[in-house]
Amino acid sequence: xxxxxxxxxxxxxxxxxxxxxxxxxxxxxxxxxxxxxxxxxxxxxxxxxxxxxxxxxxxxxxxxxxxxxxxxxxxxxxxxxxxxxxxxxxxxxxxxxxxxxxxxxxxxxxxxxxxxxxxxxxxxxxxxxxxxxxxxxxxxxxxxxxxxxxxxxxxxxxxxxxxxxxxxxxxxxxxxxxxxxxxxxxxxxxxxxxxxxxxxxxxxxxxxxxxxxxxxxxxxxxxxxxxxxxxxxxxxxxxxxxxx
Ligand SMILES: [Zn+2]
Ligand SMILES: [Zn+2]
Numbered sequence: 001x002x003x004x005x006x007x008x009x010x011x012x013x014x015x016x017x018x019x020x021x022x023x024x025x026x027x028x029x030x031x032x033x034x035x036x037x038x039x040x041x042x043x044x045x046x047x048x049x050x051x052x053x054x055x056x057x058x059x060x061x062x063x064x065x066x067x068x069x070x071x072x073x074x075x076x077x078x079x080x081x082x083x084x085x086x087x088x089x090x091x092x093x094x095x096x097x098x099x100x101x102x103x104x105x106x107x108x109x110x111x112x113x114x115x116x117x118x119x120x121x122x123x124x125x126x127x128x129x130x131x132x133x134x135x136x137x138x139x140x141x142x143x144x145x146x147x148x149x150x151x152x153x154x155x156x157x158x159x160x161x162x163x164x165x166x167x168x169x170x171x172x173x174x175x176x177x178x179x180x181x182x183x184x185x186x187x188x189x190x191x192x193x194x195x196x197x198x199x200x201x202x203x204x205x206x207x208x209x210x211x212x213x214x215x216x217x218x219x220x221x222x223x224x225x226x227x228x229x230x231x232x233x234x235x236x237x238x239x240x241x242x243x244x
Contacts, residue, residue, distance in 0.1 A: 152238025
């Protein structure tokens with residue numbers, strides 16, 4: 001087994017709250033400087049910067065691995081991470097999410113621009129709909145959709161008093177194919193684990209939820225994996241998604 005340093009929740013400049021410095025090259029290079037083994041870029045309700053991040057990772061050939069992801073806002077206003085084996089799968093969910101976001105346009109001067117970049121960090125577009133809105137997809141439906149595409153879900157920052165599955169529902173629906181829960185950076189996993197009895201049925205990960213370069217995790221969150229294949233990480237993170 002290998003001890004893998006991970007940060008599986010990082011926002012790019014596509015997220016309106018993400019710093020404009022969070023470009024594909026800056027994110028990947030900062031992760032390399034911090035000697036991370038695995039990163040996931042998980043923008044709010046969109047995968048449109050993942051092709052560029054993927055290209056940067058491939059072109060640098062520095063041994064850093066990349067897991068495609070999206071942080072989905074469900075209709076219950078819970079943030080749920082969806083992870084996939086391929087960027088194409090993430091883009092498949094992206095297309096569904098775009099349709100199922102409300103028709104509220106982003107106001108860049110108020111919320112920040114939602115920039116789509118290429119692998120040279122050039123701006124090639126912006127997303128018009130406000131990406132921090134909630135979609136009209138419930139947690140259970142999301143689990144099914146992600147599963148159908150071939151991905152898995154991990155509820156995000158479950159210890160937070162807002163925008164978490166616990167804040168919204170008060171529990172993790174036991175019928176959903178969920179194996180892993182994410183705890184935010186400032187919380188102690190052991191303490192969170194003890195806060196609800198049903199948490200003993202889950203495993204926990206820490207991520208940075210970085211919106212700025214300096215907030216990307218150090219070599220501080222580790223997973224034990226047999227190898228660095230995306231498939232291996234997805235199997236570790238997710239339950240076989242047959243029950244959604
Ligand atoms: Zn979040
Ligand atoms: Zn986030």
